[in-house]
Amino acid sequence: xxxxxxxxxxxxxxxxxxxxxxxxxxxxxxxxxxxxxxxxxxxxxxxxxxxxxxxxxxxxxxxxxxxxxxxxxxxxxxxxxxxxxxxxxxxxxxxxxxxxxxxxxxxxxxxxxxxxxxxxxxxxxxxxxxxxxxxxxxxxxxxxxxxxxxxxxxxxxxxxxxxxxxxxxxxxxxxxxxxxxxxxxxxxxxxxxxxxxxxxxxxxxxxxxxxxxxxxxxxxxxxxxxxxxxxxxxxxxxxxxxxxxxxxxxxxxxxxxxxxxxxxxxxxxxxxxxxxxxxxxxxxxxxxxxxxxxxxxxxxxxxxxxxxxxxxxxxxxxxxxx
Amino acid sequence: xxxxxxxxxxxxxxxxxxxxxxxxxxxxxxxxxxxxxxxxxxxxxxxxxxxxxxxxxxxxxxxxxxxxxxxxxxxxxxxxxxxxxxxxxxxxxxxxxxxxxxxxxxxxxxxxxxxxxxxxxxxxxxxxxxxxxxxxxxxxxxxxxxxxxxxxxxxxxxxxxxxxxxxxxxxxxxxxxxxxxxxxxxxxxxxxxxxxxxxxxxxxxxxxxxxxxxxxxxxxxxxxxxxxxxxxxxxxxxxxxxxxxxxxxxxxxxxxxxxxxxxxxxxxxxxxxxxxxxxxxxxxxxxxxxxxxxxxxxxxxxxxxxxxxxxxxxxxxxxxxxxxxxx
Numbered sequence: 001x002x003x004x005x006x007x008x009x010x011x012x013x014x015x016x017x018x019x020x021x022x023x024x025x026x027x028x029x030x031x032x033x034x035x036x037x038x039x040x041x042x043x044x045x046x047x048x049x050x051x052x053x054x055x056x057x058x059x060x061x062x063x064x065x066x067x068x069x070x071x072x073x074x075x076x077x078x079x080x081x082x083x084x085x086x087x088x089x090x091x092x093x094x095x096x097x098x099x100x101x102x103x104x105x106x107x108x109x110x111x112x113x114x115x116x117x118x119x120x121x122x123x124x125x126x127x128x129x130x131x132x133x134x135x136x137x138x139x140x141x142x143x144x145x146x147x148x149x150x151x152x153x154x155x156x157x158x159x160x161x162x163x164x165x166x167x168x169x170x171x172x173x174x175x176x177x178x179x180x181x182x183x184x185x186x187x188x189x190x191x192x193x194x195x196x197x198x199x200x201x202x203x204x205x206x207x208x209x210x211x212x213x214x215x216x217x218x219x220x221x222x223x224x225x226x227x228x229x230x231x232x233x234x235x236x237x238x239x240x241x242x243x244x245x246x247x248x249x250x251x252x253x254x255x256x257x258x259x260x261x262x263x264x265x266x267x268x269x270x271x272x273x274x275x276x277x278x279x280x281x282x283x284x285x286x287x288x289x290x291x292x293x294x295x296x297x298x299x300x301x302x303x304x305x306x307x308x309x310x311x312x313x314x315x316x317x318x319x320x321x322x
Numbered sequence: 323x324x325x326x327x328x329x330x331x332x333x334x335x336x337x338x339x340x341x342x343x344x345x346x347x348x349x350x351x352x353x354x355x356x357x358x359x360x361x362x363x364x365x366x367x368x369x370x371x372x373x374x375x376x377x378x379x380x381x382x383x384x385x386x387x388x389x390x391x392x393x394x395x396x397x398x399x400x401x402x403x404x405x406x407x408x409x410x411x412x413x414x415x416x417x418x419x420x421x422x423x424x425x426x427x428x429x430x431x432x433x434x435x436x437x438x439x440x441x442x443x444x445x446x447x448x449x450x451x452x453x454x455x456x457x458x459x460x461x462x463x464x465x466x467x468x469x470x471x472x473x474x475x476x477x478x479x480x481x482x483x484x485x486x487x488x489x490x491x492x493x494x495x496x497x498x499x500x501x502x503x504x505x506x507x508x509x510x511x512x513x514x515x516x517x518x519x520x521x522x523x524x525x526x527x528x529x530x531x532x533x534x535x536x537x538x539x540x541x542x543x544x545x546x547x548x549x550x551x552x553x554x555x556x557x558x559x560x561x562x563x564x565x566x567x568x569x570x571x572x573x574x575x576x577x578x579x580x581x582x583x584x585x586x587x588x589x590x591x592x593x594x595x596x597x598x599x600x601x602x603x604x605x606x607x608x609x610x611x612x613x614x615x616x617x618x619x620x621x622x623x624x625x626x627x628x629x630x631x632x633x634x635x636x637x638x639x640x641x642x643x644x645x646x647x648x649x
Contacts, residue, residue: 031544038434041427042447048513049450052457052465105355113349114356125636126359132567132632133366134574136601137625140608141366144373148613165362172356198348226458229576229601233608274460275577278467279606287468294461301456305449 053302056295063292072242078285081293083240086260087156087267088225091235094160094263095224099171100217104206106168107175107216112201127169135229138166142234156267159235166230171220178212179205211315215308222304226297228271236266237276270297367629374626377404377619388623393587395607395617404620408587410627412597416504416579417572419593420511425565427512428519432564433549435520436527455517463581466510471582475501502584504597510578515568522567526560527553559646563639570635574628576601600624 063078071080114120130138142162146152182205190200206213243260256264268276274293277286377383383404390405435444530553538548554561584596585606604621611618 027544027547031546034546034549035438038430038438041431042434042439042443044427045431045447045454045516046450049453055465055469102355102358105352106358107356109349109352109356113352119357122360123356125640126363128636128639129363129633130359130366132570132574132636134576134601134628134632136574136576136604137370137628137632138366140604140622140625141369143608144369145365165366168359168362172359198346201348222456226456226461228458228460229605232605237609271458271460274464275581278460278464278581290464294464297458297461301458302453305453305456309449 053298056291056298059291060295063288064295068292069296073289075283078288081270081273081289081296083243083260084268084270084273084293085296086243087235087240088269088271090260091156091159091163091231091267091269092221092225094156095163095167096217096221098160099164099167099220099224102164103168103171103216103220104175104213106172107179108201108206110172110176111179112197112205127172130165131169135166135227136232138162139230139233141165142230146234152264154234154236154238154266155264156235157263159231159267159269160263162230162234163224163227166227167220167224170223171216174216174219175213178209178216181212182208208319210319211312214315215312218304218308218311222301222308225300225304226271228269228275231269231272232275235269235272237268237272238266240266240268367633370622370626370629373619373622374629375623377616377623381616381619383616383620388620391589395620397615397617402616404616404623406600406620406624406627408589409598409600409603409624411589412504412583413573413599413601415590416507416511416583416597416599417569419504419508420515420572421565421569423508424512424515424519424568428516428564428568429523429554429561431516431520432523432527433553435524437545437549437553451517451520454513459514459575459578460581462510462514463578466506466578466582470509471501471506473501474503474506500584500596502582502596503594504583504590505593507579507583507597507599508593510582511572511575514575514578515571518571519564519568522564523557523561526557526564529560530556559642563642566635566639566642570632573599573631574601576605580605600628604628 068078068080069085070082072082073079073084110120110123114123139162142158142165146158146161147154152158186204186208187200190204191197195203240260244258245260247255247259248261249255256262258265270293274290274297277283277290283289377388378385388404388406390403391407392401392403392405393408394401394403394405396402431447435447439447534552534556535548538552539545543551579599580602583598583602585598585602586596587598587603590597604624607617608621611621
């Protein structure tokens with residue numbers, strides 16, 4: 001930039017033409033070709049996503065129906081996936097119950113308290129490490145910890161704890177970003193009024209960050225919902241045939257192992273179910289069930305994603321207008 | 323003296339710190355929440371390392387044997403041998419080709435988003451990429467299994483590739499009739515890591531000051547020349563970070579790969595043959611083995627290798643970024 005400018009000044013009058021050195025024909029052709037190729041990448045991604053969504057929309061026709069969602073699995077007819085879908089939602093809820101508070105609190109520390117020192121650096125390193133550890137290895141860690149060491153067996157709780165460990169970095173980082181996005185003036189104003197640091201965080205910063213925090217929760221939930229490798233060896237792959245949702249007698253001896261409300265029972269989720277059906281390859285309706293389950297997963301991913309955007313936008317408007 | 327009075331008055335505005343304030347309980351709680359991640363990593367490293375070393379410590383298998391190409395873990399047959407080389411090689415090969423396919427595409431897409439696309443196109447493609455990230459790996463595996471694998475074996479293999487001069491030679495090698503192959507695994511992975519590489523390189527291109535672009539264009543270069551000679555070199559460390567992150571994700575992906583690569587524990591002779599990877603074999607065998615038997619210990623050693631790969635890549639990314647900050 002500076003070099004160009006100084007050269008321009010030194011060029012004597014009358015030779016302006018040399019400044020506007022015309023690009024050669026070859027370089028213009030190359031530029032056109034590159035533009036087309038770069039547009040091509042964008043079009044490719046959109047077409048691919050469109051094709052995937054269309055594929056599952058078509059595959060879902062004739063499979064996904066109210067009965068598919070609300071019936072028990074069956075060996076003889078198409079049946080449904082109710083117990084598996086229930087497990088997915090149950091594990092999602094249990095995971096978020098543990099991960100959201102820890103993630104938001106951790107995000108508060110990273111955004112509001114952490115100074116630039118070795119300890120903060122260690123936390124960041126841990127955050128990046130867990131994010132890059134393969135999900136299957138996190139699942140194996142859960143296997144040693146919960147199944148082999150604590151002798152819990154395959155449980156929904158063990159699966160949720162493993163998922164919490166796996167998704168805590170994401171939740172913490174998104175929460176930190178949401179809190180950092182709150183303008184510094186808000187904090188200064190609150191502190192100037194005599195509020196303590198914690199009062200400022202609780203009554204000023206966190207409420208202002210709520211749209212971002214909600215988006216963080218939904219995005220994390222989307223990832224938890226589709227995860228399978230973490231759960232294979234922690235919550236297990238056994239397929240429940242039927243759940244008795246009226247079994248809420250906590251004192252019954254068999255409650256912990258069989259009630260759908262218990263966190264101490266094995267729980268196969270939708271993603272794990274797809275993998276299991278595929279690897280065992282049994283049943284006349286295998287392909288339809290997997291197609292239908294995958295279609296529901298994709299629909300949930302779309303819902304989580306669009307929901308995060310929509311709710312984030314609505315909350316921002318409402319909170320800033322108030 | 324006047325200053326003292328002001329200070330005194332300011333002091334009286336604030337109540338004397340109570341016990342609760344001095345302990346600063348909230349600070350401690352939020353610190354514990356953040357520091358829990360250190361505990362998780364420490365525990366994970368300790369447990370996986372301990373389990374991963376059992377093959378050497380307890381079962382007395384030599385490192386030389388572990389690095390040999392023969393995988394014969396079943397104690398009921400003769401010639402017990404725990405060579406994990408085919409799995410390490412499979413992971414490297416499948417990941418490598420996936421990066422070769424995905425990197426140009428992803429960097430191109432990042433350039434499209436940051437340099438070429440008008441606002442409306444960005445507003446469509448970016449959300450699409452976020453949805454891509456959210457698609458579960460079992461769904462990618464299922465798509466690979468039901469669409470890509472049959473396409474490779476029927477349409478591509480039988481109708482196109484065989485009739486071509488050199489490609490035909492490769493594709494007539496044994497093993498490709500089914501479509502389950504190194505190539506299928508790499509193709510599935512290349513799509514899965516596309517959003518990772520794209521978004522990290524996109525951030526790198528966005529971080530380049532606008533002056534570099536205007537300066538270059540003012541010298542009469544075309545946009546492509548600016549991209550090639552100014553922007554790509556300037557964003558190189560960011561793109562490198564993106565590729566390392568994509569590599570980590572590809573090497574660690576388990577279920578999608580397992581569903582399409584054919585899982586044959588041998589070193590492949592061509593890209594058209596079935597292979598197996600570390601993640602794939604762990605997924606398949608872990609449930610069929612008993613805790614404490616050498617076969618399972620070998621699987622733990624393989625997961626230790628995966629852990630080392632991922633921690634190394636974290637350190638690598640940090641080194642790349644430190645160099646960028648330094649320069």
